[in-house]
Amino acid sequence: MSGGFNYLTELEKGTTHLGGQSLVFHCHFYNCQLQEAIEDGMGSAAPGVLTKAAVDTVSPQLRAIADGATGADLLQRAEQLFAELGFGALSLGALGPDGGEAVSPHSHYAMGWLATRGPRETPACFFPAGFIAGAFAVAHSVDPAAVVVTESRCFAMGADDCAFTVAVNR
Numbered sequence: 001m002s003g004g005f006n007y008l009t010e011l012e013k014g015t016t017h018l019g020g021q022s023l024v025f026h027c028h029f030y031n032c033q034l035q036e037a038i039e040d041g042m043g044s045a046a047p048g049v050l051t052k053a054a055v056d057t058v059s060p061q062l063r064a065i066a067d068g069a070t071g072a073d074l075l076q077r078a079e080q081l082f083a084e085l086g087f088g089a090l091s092l093g094a095l096g097p098d099g100g101e102a103v104s105p106h107s108h109y110a111m112g113w114l115a116t117r118g119p120r121e122t123p124a125c126f127f128p129a130g131f132i133a134g135a136f137a138v139a140h141s142v143d144p145a146a147v148v149v150t151e152s153r154c155f156a157m158g159a160d161d162c163a164f165t166v167a168v169n170r
């Protein structure tokens with residue numbers, strides 16, 4: 001696998017890892033079907049489960065690509081990783097140590113949901129929210145459990161992009 005980071009690809013096994021986490025690439029049909037099944041099955045618990053799963057998976061990957069970077073430098077690396085893994089475009093530049101707003105002008109989950117299922121009445125981007133929480137936590141050495149990311153607008157709901165409010169419980 002090409003890209004800017006130290007992916008571990010084992011050709012014999014056909015596997016790719018980053019930060020000890022296995023990477024498997026799925027299309028929007030798969031990812032949105034999986035998300036819909038979890039939302040249908042878990043109801044109001046689904047967003048928290050989906051977001052925490054992303055935090056737990058992404059945080060080791062971000063620590064692996066940190067290479068000494070912290071703060072804004074690490075958030076730039078996180079933006080690059082998000083795009084390399086096919087999750088879309090992410091802008092974390094407006095985040096400071098106390099949080100702020102992150103924007104995804106092109107979210108795989110929101111665009112995929114709209115393309116396969118039509119508009120939603122609630123935000124779609126639980127994985128991106130968890131990715132942002134994990135990136136912020138690693139960049140600012142904060143416990144990921146203390147980072148609260150709320151999607152304030154979503155492309156899948158008819159907005160022009162997706163926006164996320166990042167806050168820290170200190």
Ligand SMILES: [Zn+2]
Pocket residue numbers: 107110123124125151153154155156161162163
């Ligand atoms: Zn969204």
